[in-house]
Amino acid sequence: LLKNQKSKIIEQTFVFSSLDPADLNILSSLTVEYHFVPDEYIFMEGDPSERFYIIADGRVRVSKLSSQGKEVVLAFFGPGEMIGEVAVFENKPYPASAQALTGVSLLGIKKQDFLSFLVCRPQVALKIINVLSGRLRDSQSRLRDLAGERVEQRLARIMIMLSSRIGSDLPFTRQELSDMAGTTTETAIRILSQWKERGIISSVRGKITILDPTRLAQLAAGPLTG
Amino acid sequence: LLKNQKSKIIEQTFVFSSLDPADLNILSSLTVEYHFVPDEYIFMEGDPSERFYIIADGRVRVSKLSSQGKEVVLAFFGPGEMIGEVAVFENKPYPASAQALTGVSLLGIKKQDFLSFLVCRPQVALKIINVLSGRLRDSQSRLRDLAGERVEQRLARIMIMLSSRIGSDLPFTRQELSDMAGTTTETAIRILSQWKERGIISSVRGKITILDPTRLAQLAAGPLTG
DNA sequence: CGCCTATTTGAAAACCGTCAAAGTATGTGG
DNA sequence: CCACATACTTTGACGGTTTTCAAATAGGCG
Numbered sequence: 001l002l003k004n005q006k007s008k009i010i011e012q013t014f015v016f017s018s019l020d021p022a023d024l025n026i027l028s029s030l031t032v033e034y035h036f037v038p039d040e041y042i043f044m045e046g047d048p049s050e051r052f053y054i055i056a057d058g059r060v061r062v063s064k065l066s067s068q069g070k071e072v073v074l075a076f077f078g079p080g081e082m083i084g085e086v087a088v089f090e091n092k093p094y095p096a097s098a099q100a101l102t103g104v105s106l107l108g109i110k111k112q113d114f115l116s117f118l119v120c121r122p123q124v125a126l127k128i129i130n131v132l133s134g135r136l137r138d139s140q141s142r143l144r145d146l147a148g149e150r151v152e153q154r155l156a157r158i159m160i161m162l163s164s165r166i167g168s169d170l171p172f173t174r175q176e177l178s179d180m181a182g183t184t185t186e187t188a189i190r191i192l193s194q195w196k197e198r199g200i201i202s203s204v205r206g207k208i209t210i211l212d213p214t215r216l217a218q219l220a221a222g223p224l225t226g
Numbered sequence: 227l228l229k230n231q232k233s234k235i236i237e238q239t240f241v242f243s244s245l246d247p248a249d250l251n252i253l254s255s256l257t258v259e260y261h262f263v264p265d266e267y268i269f270m271e272g273d274p275s276e277r278f279y280i281i282a283d284g285r286v287r288v289s290k291l292s293s294q295g296k297e298v299v300l301a302f303f304g305p306g307e308m309i310g311e312v313a314v315f316e317n318k319p320y321p322a323s324a325q326a327l328t329g330v331s332l333l334g335i336k337k338q339d340f341l342s343f344l345v346c347r348p349q350v351a352l353k354i355i356n357v358l359s360g361r362l363r364d365s366q367s368r369l370r371d372l373a374g375e376r377v378e379q380r381l382a383r384i385m386i387m388l389s390s391r392i393g394s395d396l397p398f399t400r401q402e403l404s405d406m407a408g409t410t411t412e413t414a415i416r417i418l419s420q421w422k423e424r425g426i427i428s429s430v431r432g433k434i435t436i437l438d439p440t441r442l443a444q445l446a447a448g449p450l451t452g
Numbered sequence: 453c454g455c456c457t458a459t460t461t462g463a464a465a466a467c468c469g470t471c472a473a474a475g476t477a478t479g480t481g482g
Numbered sequence: 483c484c485a486c487a488t489a490c491t492t493t494g495a496c497g498g499t500t501t502t503c504a505a506a507t508a509g510g511c512g
Binding site for chain 2: 468
């Protein structure tokens, strides 16, 4: 990839959108390009963290394993988003695994290079604070859901969250949804079957379409409380 | 409080520990002192966020409510830690409620004052990034636990996490523990009773003492897997 | 067509929550 | 100092949600 193309990709991310051309140039010269095929792991939970990545193209799933080997999906990320940054800022191993869902192109930046770059660019630091704050908010909201809400509600909320990001066509299997909601494939299937009967969703293999966002939102809000 | 005393408090926090005396002076002049009695709410989930707080003294519980009104505890904080910063950085309402557990003294800093201060102090911004990264890591680790582990394991992990921060004497009721683990008081009691019989813990009203950290760690790791 | 994966369904059981009741510390006021 | 209120702890029984295990069906792709 040419440095010019790298700059274009970097410029389109939220975190680096305010960089002037000179800084953009410096930053892009610090990046190295990486490619992954579908299902390939970009890094694994516990790996030493050498760099973080900006997603240039494709979709990435970030997950952790429970002690029983059950996969718990933390988040999905797409073009323009960062992954692996928590490990870099804490100077610790990656806290979760990242797996390519599609073909994925990444720009990687070495830990030390980036920290040096950051010290002189408080604007970028503030944007990173912003991104981390948003992720923390999401994460804590999901904590509340997992600790306090029933499976049906959790599934509804996950689907609403996903549809707000990628539209009403959700390219996920029931297993992927159940991993996100912290439940099992079978339970997810049973609940989605009910929804299908009631006309709230339709689905074909590996894809779910939300037909009635209003009723889905009612389900997400909880059982008839008044 | 004298400005000098405020500076001493601020200086002892991780985030502001590297500030030089001049900056320390500026920052402490931006703070206002607040006091809360036990059980009083410092702010509520959904309140507009005007400022964030540094804890000078006392302990604070941060929690969210589920749709059924069940309280889910996100974290406890003590002297030198920040609360309410996510709301400030995102310029959104507080995502959770903060309640004083003991008598609490706080230093509050207005949103806009702090953001202006931060723009010129990248060192502080980097420390904040560090703190947020750590909290995100914790939060995601708890997500994994809630989604993938059994109640006994979650309780064991919570207690280990707490004891690593405040020692082997845990000043919490079973209800507080159950709110942290995302379970009910009764279930927490049943499990802790078993542990007491097995000599892993002892307890008096409102306080639990860990007697056998090794076996507790085994429980946290999960059922005999091999 | 054959293989792999996704979806579906059923039955049984485990885990945990809910409800109810009683016992036990702690502190308060008389 | 005792009585009483309050909050924490304990125990039992029951039931519901969800998981687990098993097996069958169906869609997509080489």
